[in-house]
Each structure stands twice: as C-alpha cells, then as structure tokens.
Amino acid sequence: MSQTPDSVVRTYIQQHRDAFLDDLAEWLRIPSVSAQPDHAPDVRRSADWLAAELKETGFPTAEVWQTPGAPAVFAEWPSDDAQAPTVLVYGHHDVQPAAREDGWDSDPFEPVVRENRLYARGAADDKGQVFFHTLGVRAHLAATGRTTPAVHLKLLIEGEEESGSPHFRALVEQHAERLAADAVIVSDTGMWSEDTPTVCTGVRGLAECEIRLRGPDQDIHSGSFGGAVPNPATAAARLVDAPHDEHARVAIPGFYDGVVELTDRERALFAELPFDESQWLRAAKSYATQGEAGSTTLERQPKPPTRPTAEVNGIGGGYQGPGSKTIVPSSASGKPSFRLVAGQDPDHVEKAVRAWAEQQVPAGIRCEITFSGATRPCLTPLDHPALQSVARAMGRAFEKPVRFTREGGSGPAADLQDVLGAPVLFLGISVPSGGWHAPNEKVELDLLLKGVETTAYLWGDLAENWCHAP
Amino acid sequence: MSQTPDSVVRTYIQQHRDAFLDDLAEWLRIPSVSAQPDHAPDVRRSADWLAAELKETGFPTAEVWQTPGAPAVFAEWPSDDAQAPTVLVYGHHDVQPAAREDGWDSDPFEPVVRENRLYARGAADDKGQVFFHTLGVRAHLAATGRTTPAVHLKLLIEGEEESGSPHFRALVEQHAERLAADAVIVSDTGMWSEDTPTVCTGVRGLAECEIRLRGPDQDIHSGSFGGAVPNPATAAARLVDAPHDEHARVAIPGFYDGVVELTDRERALFAELPFDESQWLRAAKSYATQGEAGSTTLERQPKPPTRPTAEVNGIGGGYQGPGSKTIVPSSASGKPSFRLVAGQDPDHVEKAVRAWAEQQVPAGIRCEITFSGATRPCLTPLDHPALQSVARAMGRAFEKPVRFTREGGSGPAADLQDVLGAPVLFLGISVPSGGWHAPNEKVELDLLLKGVETTAYLWGDLAENWCHAP
Numbered sequence: 008m009s010q011t012p013d014s015v016v017r018t019y020i021q022q023h024r025d026a027f028l029d030d031l032a033e034w035l036r037i038p039s040v041s042a043q044p045d046h047a048p049d050v051r052r053s054a055d056w057l058a059a060e061l062k063e064t065g066f067p068t069a070e071v072w073q074t075p076g077a078p079a080v081f082a083e084w085p086s087d088d089a090q091a092p093t094v095l096v097y098g099h100h101d102v103q104p105a106a107r108e109d110g111w112d113s114d115p116f117e118p119v120v121r122e123n124r125l126y127a128r129g130a131a132d133d134k135g136q137v138f139f140h141t142l143g144v145r146a147h148l149a150a151t152g153r154t155t156p157a158v159h160l161k162l163l164i165e166g167e168e169e170s171g172s173p174h175f176r177a178l179v180e181q182h183a184e185r186l187a188a189d190a191v192i193v194s195d196t197g198m199w200s201e202d203t204p205t206v207c208t209g210v211r212g213l214a215e216c217e218i219r220l221r222g223p224d225q226d227i228h229s230g231s232f233g234g235a236v237p238n239p240a241t242a243a244a245r246l247v248d249a250p251h252d253e254h255a256r257v258a259i260p261g262f263y264d265g266v267v268e269l270t271d272r273e274r275a276l277f278a279e280l281p282f283d284e285s286q287w288l289r290a291a292k293s294y295a296t297q298g299e300a301g302s303t304t305l306e307r308q309p310k311p312p313t314r315p316t317a318e319v320n321g322i323g324g325g326y327q328g329p330g331s332k333t334i335v336p337s338s339a340s341g342k343p344s345f346r347l348v349a350g351q352d353p354d355h356v357e358k359a360v361r362a363w364a365e366q367q368v369p370a371g372i373r374c375e376i377t378f379s380g381a382t383r384p385c386l387t388p389l390d391h392p393a394l395q396s397v398a399r400a401m402g403r404a405f406e407k408p409v410r411f412t413r414e415g416g417s418g419p420a421a422d423l424q425d426v427l428g429a430p431v432l433f434l435g436i437s438v439p440s441g442g443w444h445a446p447n448e449k450v451e452l453d454l455l456l457k458g459v460e461t462t463a464y465l466w467g468d469l470a471e472n473w474c475h476a477p
Numbered sequence: 478m479s480q481t482p483d484s485v486v487r488t489y490i491q492q493h494r495d496a497f498l499d500d501l502a503e504w505l506r507i508p509s510v511s512a513q514p515d516h517a518p519d520v521r522r523s524a525d526w527l528a529a530e531l532k533e534t535g536f537p538t539a540e541v542w543q544t545p546g547a548p549a550v551f552a553e554w555p556s557d558d559a560q561a562p563t564v565l566v567y568g569h570h571d572v573q574p575a576a577r578e579d580g581w582d583s584d585p586f587e588p589v590v591r592e593n594r595l596y597a598r599g600a601a602d603d604k605g606q607v608f609f610h611t612l613g614v615r616a617h618l619a620a621t622g623r624t625t626p627a628v629h630l631k632l633l634i635e636g637e638e639e640s641g642s643p644h645f646r647a648l649v650e651q652h653a654e655r656l657a658a659d660a661v662i663v664s665d666t667g668m669w670s671e672d673t674p675t676v677c678t679g680v681r682g683l684a685e686c687e688i689r690l691r692g693p694d695q696d697i698h699s700g701s702f703g704g705a706v707p708n709p710a711t712a713a714a715r716l717v718d719a720p721h722d723e724h725a726r727v728a729i730p731g732f733y734d735g736v737v738e739l740t741d742r743e744r745a746l747f748a749e750l751p752f753d754e755s756q757w758l759r760a761a762k763s764y765a766t767q768g769e770a771g772s773t774t775l776e777r778q779p780k781p782p783t784r785p786t787a788e789v790n791g792i793g794g795g796y797q798g799p800g801s802k803t804i805v806p807s808s809a810s811g812k813p814s815f816r817l818v819a820g821q822d823p824d825h826v827e828k829a830v831r832a833w834a835e836q837q838v839p840a841g842i843r844c845e846i847t848f849s850g851a852t853r854p855c856l857t858p859l860d861h862p863a864l865q866s867v868a869r870a871m872g873r874a875f876e877k878p879v880r881f882t883r884e885g886g887s888g889p890a891a892d893l894q895d896v897l898g899a900p901v902l903f904l905g906i907s908v909p910s911g912g913w914h915a916p917n918e919k920v921e922l923d924l925l926l927k928g929v930e931t932t933a934y935l936w937g938d939l940a941e942n943w944c945h946a947p
Contacts, residue, residue: 041800042798042799042800042801042802043798043799043800044799103802104796104798104802109695109696110695170800170801171801211700213700213803215801215803217801222763222764223761223762223763224762224763225579225580225762225915225916225917226579226580226914226915226916227761227762227763227914227915228913228914228915229786229788229790229814229816229914230681230683230782230816230884230913230914231909231913232761232763233786233788233814233816234768234782234784234785234786234787234788234816235761235766235767235768236758236761236763236765236766236767237763237765237767238788238789240717240789240790240791240792241717241718241721241788241789243714243792244713244714244715244716244717244718244789244792244811245714245718246714247710247711247714247718248711248714248715248717248718248719249718251711288706291693291697291701291702291705291706292693292694292695292697292807293692293693293694293697293702293706293707293841294692294840294841294842294843295706295707295839295840295841295842296705296706296841297705297706297707297839297840297841298704298705312700312704314704315704316699316703316704317704318699318703318704318708318711318803318805319708319710319711319714319795320699320710320795320796320801320802320803320804320805320806321710321794321795321796321797321802321804321806322710322713322714322792322793322794322795322797322809323792323793323794323797324791324792324793325789325790325791325792325812326574326790326791326812327791327792327793327810327812328512328513328574329512329513329514330511330512330513330574330640330849331512331640331641331685331687331790331812331814331849332512332573332574332790332791332812332914333683333685333788333790333814333914334790334791334914334915335788335790336790336791337580337762339792340797341714342795342796342797342801342802344699344703344801344803346699346700346703346704369765369767370764370765370767371763371764371765371766371767372764372765373764379800379801414700439701443698443700443701444696444697444698444699444700444802444803444804445695445696445697445698445804446695446696
C-alpha cells in the first residue's frame, strides 16, 4: 500500500508545534469544571472556544450543541471521496475540579511547561488528547496533498464526561443521523507507559452515587444521648466499610452478575505487558497493593482493568474542625462509585446497591441514595480491521511494536456503540504518571506530538485498508 | 435544726433577678470556645471577666490561674467559723463550638430570652450553672445575716472542660493545698426533667481521639488505581463501623474491662424515675432508640448512664463538594469518643483502642491516633451525708421530693476526688432539652433561679448537718 512519507508529516508537525501548543494553552486556561455549578459559564466558554478553533482548523461545520446540562461541540469535515468510511472522534472538553491548595505546584488553570511536560488541569484528560486531532488532520492533508480528509471526519466533544455524562446518551439519540459513523474513535484513554505504546480494546463502565444519611434533627450531645440513638456517621461508615468482604471482593449481592471473564488470548496478551509492581506503586503514589483474592496484581490493578471495583471517593459527617466536639451528628454522607466491566449493567448494579443499603441502615436513620449519570462498560474485538489500522498508525508514529490493553477510566463509549451501532476504538497517548483527576496533571509533549502524528497517518490507513459495507 | 426562712431567700432572689441575668448575659457574650485556637483570647477574656465578677460578689480572693492551655479561675471566701467544713465548687467557663449556620435561631453569642428561657452557647453548659453560685451566696448571707458563708467556700472554674481538660489534673496537683476541701460540689450536670429534681451520684468518664489515615501521597484516579490500592476513607469507615458488634456492644477487646455493674438499690432507685421513651426521643430529636442487647432503654439511654459507649463525633475524607470526583482520596480521619463508667480506666481503654485499630488498618495505610485529654468516671456513695444535704437543699428550693440519678456528661470530677481525697457531689438544674453541645442551647430561667435558691440553702445545711473530722 502507498504510504504518506512519514518525514513530511514530521516536518509539518515540527513547523506548527509552537502555535499548536499556544492554542492548547489558551483552551486549558478556561476552567471548564462540569461538577461545580459556579463553573457552568466556563464550560460554555470552553465549548464556544473549541467550536471557533475547529472552524479555524478547516472543519466546514463546527457547532455548539446545547444539552439540559453542559454543551457539547460537534464538527464535520466530509471527504471528497464519497465512498470513504465515516469516522466519529469522541472526547470531552470538561475537566475535573482542581484547586491550587490540593497540592498543585502551579495554578491548575495557568498551563506551564517543565521538563518537556505541559502541566494543567485537562492537559491529558482530555483537552490535550482532543486537541491533537486539530494539527493531526492538517498534517494528514499537507502530507497527502488532499484538500479534504481521506475519511468523512466527525468530532463530538462533550462537556459532562467528568460528571458522568448525564445527558450524553439523549444527545446522541437526538442527533443519531448526523453522528452516523462506521467507526468511533475515542480519544480519552492512555497508553501503557512512555516506552510501550498500546491500543486500548475496552473501558470500564461507572455507576456512582451519593448516600445521604440523617439521624437526629440536629447535632446532639453524645454524653447525654450517645449509645441510645443511631449515629448517621456510623451508618455512613457501615455503608462504606461493608461492601468489601475479607477477601476484598465486593460483598453486595448481585454486584458481579453477568461479569465477562478474560479470554485465554486476552490473558496471554496482557501477560506480554511489561509490569513492575514497585514502579506501578510509585505511579499510584501508594504504599501497598490490594485486591480480590485469586486475581494477580496485574489483573486486579486497573491496567488492564479486568475486574469491577467499589470505591468511596469521599465521606463526611459531624465535626471535622480542630479539637473535639462530643456530639452525635445530625447527618453524614458518602460518595461511593462502582467500576463495571463488560457484562455488568449499571441499572442492575444500582438496584443491587439500593437493596443492599436498605439492609445495612439501622432503624431511625433516614437514608437517601442518589445515583448520578452511569456509563456502561465497553469492549471491542481484538481482530477488528479498524483496530488494526489504529495499531499500525500508532506503530508508525512511535516506531515501536504496539501492544493491546484495556483502560481503567470510564466514558460514554458504550452509548455511542449502542446508539450508532458502530465499533468503538480507543486512541490515547497519556501515561499512568499523567495525574488524571489529581494535582499536577500533565501531558508529555513528545507523546502529545506522537498523538498528532498517529492521527496524521490514521485517516489514510483507515480509508485504504478498511473495506466497509457501503 | 434552725432554718433560714425560705421566704427571705426568695424575696432576695427576686429583687436581684434582673441584675443577675444582665451580668450572666454579659459573660455569655464572650465566645470562650476552648476547642478552637482562634478563640483562645476569648477564653482568657472570659476568665478575667469571671474573676472580676467574683470579687464584685464579695469573694476576698479571686485569681486567674494560668495553665499551658486555657486559664482557670480560683476564688475563696473563708467562713468566720473556723470549724466550718470547706467546700470546693467546680465548674467551667469554656464552651462548645457554635456557629449560627449550625441551626441556631439566633446568634449563639448574643443571649436572648424567649418563653422564659435564656438562649446562648453556655447558658446551661456551664456558665449558667456556675453563675448561680454568685447570687446564691449573696442570698445565703442576706437571709442568715452572716457576713461570711457558713462554710469555707472555694470555687475552681476551669477553661478547658470542653476540650477534655488536658491540664486540669496538673493544675489541681499544683494547687492541691489551696484547693483542699472536705467536699467537692460539681456544678456541671443536669436534673431528670423540669418536674423531677434529681441529685446526680456520678458521671461517666471520657476518652476521645482523632484517627488520621493516609494512603496515596495525593488523590489518585479511582478509575486508574481504584481497587488495587487501599483507600484511607474505607479504612476510616472500617474503624468507625467495626467497634460495634451485631448486638450493639463495643467489640474492642478489653473495652469493658473493670466495668462496675449496677447495684440492686441503684437499679431500684432508677426504676422510680419517670421515663417516657417517646418523650425522651423527642428530646433526643431522634427517630429510634438503639443500644446493647440485654440492657433496657432506661439503662442504655444515658439517664442514668450505666453503660459505656463508643461514638464517632465526626468523620471526613476525600471529595465532599457538589457532584462527584472519582478519586481514591489521599487521606481521611475520624473522631471517635468513648464514654466510660465506674471501673473503666481511660489509659487502659486507649491501649485497647490502639491495639485493636492496628489490627483493622490494611497494609499501605499509615494510621496516626491522637488521644486528647481523658477524664475518668466518678461515682459517689448514695448515703454520704453531704449528698443528703444537697438533696435537702434542692428539695426546699423545688418543694418536691428529690430523686437520684447519674449523668451522661463527663468532667474532671474524678481528678478532684483523687487528688484532694474529697467526696464529689453533683448539683445541676439543666434539663435534657437544654441543647448541650447543640444549636439553640438554653436554660430555663425558673430552674436557673431554683439553682440559686438551692445554693442559698445548701451552705447552711452543710455546716449544720455534716460533722466532718477536724
């Protein structure tokens, strides 16, 4: 097959590197935190900024799509080859909450480059990995001499991924025709390590909730009433503690229903991945591993994430100030979230959690459980031709053998797969040390540019090597 | 025996009622919160104010005693009868934390009278119950025509009771000679109900601690690392949940060591106390009772508090803001406190808790437990003559039969008993609905004045009826 001379692509990328990074920095300065209502205007500003930038890039169509929550951005650049396959790129422009005092070495919304790494909230998750498509498609055109992409290229960049994508499925259903695609490329995952490029074959789903427990109508004296009335903070602790049995398995009846176990081939492929537990622990900034009895660290640790989990992301109740206050608190709350693997249904998990929680809460404690947007798990066949194209394009960019893995993060990939009936592929260049959802989030500039280069090769490879049904 | 005409006492109290309440309100405006470092100057101001007020009352000696923490106030008014017994009144001038937004209907440090109740932080616990001694001793003198009290009267009002009295024992040991007394009267308890005056025969002790748990060095992505590393919030939940077995008994090995069980006589006396569970629940602002299997609600509920308890006063960790943040939090903490009954030793309980906690915390979680000031439980013989004097004085003031009970709160009474070798008596007029440690703390004005009246009778009764060894 004819190939674009890689040198041309690399030269083009080098020539436009600085402008590309300046534009990305401008976007990263917009604190598009979807979880915090007071940042709603910033999320809207982020969407408007991206739509304008995509027009600038050359997309004939770039629109902001409103939702009952935060807006998404849709862009489309048809190929002049009517027979070309249609590819939809998914990403998100909202980011996790971040505050300097969380432990950031610099303002999370004032991007800074240190040691060839770009530090900012969203640098890796996910603005950086959305943005490499802008320079990527330009490089593709420049190197091929085309005026339109080799594939019909569509982008859908949502604004609520960090809040569980509550309105995403409805949005996709509403615009199903315009979003129609032969393949979906999700640009919101990572690779195994700086040295090991990997193609992700699936992501876990997520069911998250907030549990609010109310006991006395106000804080009461623990010396006068303690021991004789139920304590909501104790009840919250029970709901956080009880989901795990002594084997670190999730003890909620029905939680594991439908879980698809690893195939022998997947097990063999994952075994090829270099894994150094102490190195992984450093990336996790943790001091010990744990996990279900019977699963190896490589399996239970979330790269590749083949097991579902139950984690508490936060718990609070009663007096948390300095010193002591001897009360039975009036209320307490917890924020558990559940990672789901292929075969698990978020609705089923929600039912299981609710039924289980009712059993745990003592009489006299009022319990209210609110589930926010759930995302379903997703898995793509290892031998899908489009997946092979992604692996080839990545191999050309990295000049290394590409391995296969699964990702720990969650995303609405399953909704796209369900509604559009298209296979979902994953392309990501961030690494475990990228600090996703953590202070000092960063992206390696070299890898970011490899992402640009991968997409510069990908569209041609897909068009040439994937004969899809017309 | 000759008695002061009660009418004279009552008239005197009525005449001085308004000035007495104005002075108390002035004191209550000082936010002497010992648990919050930024209120340290207020605690000092409270001590200075009280010392000046006691001079004003007539105490020849009124001094502020410094400690490594908050200052205490000592005052002394010798009797002209050299043979008179010496009585030391204990109370505290520090208060629990309070903020309007906790649910107060008015500023906690701007006293207001509604429906003949005085609302303010400290109105009942303990400034109100300290302050009635000022008018009480004046009424005693006015009604008896004495120029000095019938007993050698001493007051020790500490400033760290709400913080566990960390320096109190050392203070008492340092000044043991000047504090020497034949009996200690603790003015920091309550009575059974508005209609049932009671004399408290003992208080529970307290051991409280803060448990800090640290996992990852920073918050990490629960999708990338969750399930594979220990979560400190889950560990905190375990430490809060696990202390109670399925019978609501404290499951910490050694916790119950030495507990003195109820005597038949105590059980019979307590059975005489009117008890309406639904009414008690309303006072507790709660929706159900709970307690150890095998103990009746009357026993397990803390009036009279015959059982030890383990309660969590607060728990916190991870993301507690709006929406969700899918992290494994870096740290979490809990503030458990343990109420102790006669026979339990706080040091032994601390050892038991530490040993037990070590077993509960998973590898990779660093656990730090800090115990703050502990107070030992205290119990006084029902037939002690001074206790009978208190019951008589209270009966005269309330014109009702007086019953016996125990109190749920804790105090350094045991330190006074140990160091001074004196019996400890309890005199209190607050009621369960007083909102101790809660929003809208209040004292019933009628009961506050009955407290004044009780002390107006008490000194004479003690002097006449208690022949102590010279």
